[in-house]
Amino acid sequence: MGNAMQQTQPWFGLSRPDGPSISTQQWRHFVDQVITPVFPNGLSIVEAKGQWLGNNGERLSENSRGLLLIYPASKEKSQAIDLIRTRYRQLFAQEAVMRIDRPVCVAF
Structure with a gap:
């Protein structure tokens, strides 16, 4: 058996409402400067393509x-x-960063 832990998945959009998309370099800098200091033991990054229905349909x-x-x-x-x-929302003019949380059992 493993240990009871928490799993969190925040999702970050790379488009901006008015301007160029967030570059790979900008994302990497954000990870290195903002995220890694909070999770120095490790994390995984997933590349994805998000899709949703806007307010205008x-x-x-x-x-x-x-x-x-x-x-x-x-x-x-x-x-x-x-x-x-x-x-992230402040730096890159984002409306939202989705967050998913769930308890998990982890073994290495």
Whole structure:
């Protein structure tokens, strides 16, 4: 059996409302400077293409990045993840950064 842990998946869109898409270099810098200090033991990055129905009824899509974060559940880590999401929204003019949380059992 494994250990009870928390899994969080934040999803970051790479398009901006007015301007160029977020570059690979900008994403990497954000990971290195903002995310890695909070999760120095490791994380996984997933490349994806998001799709949703806009308020105007038009189907929209954009390139995105997801993180797979596994950690011992704590209020401090949860708050740190919310700060990461807020920082990304501020830096890159994003409306939202989706967050998915679930308890998991992890063994190495």
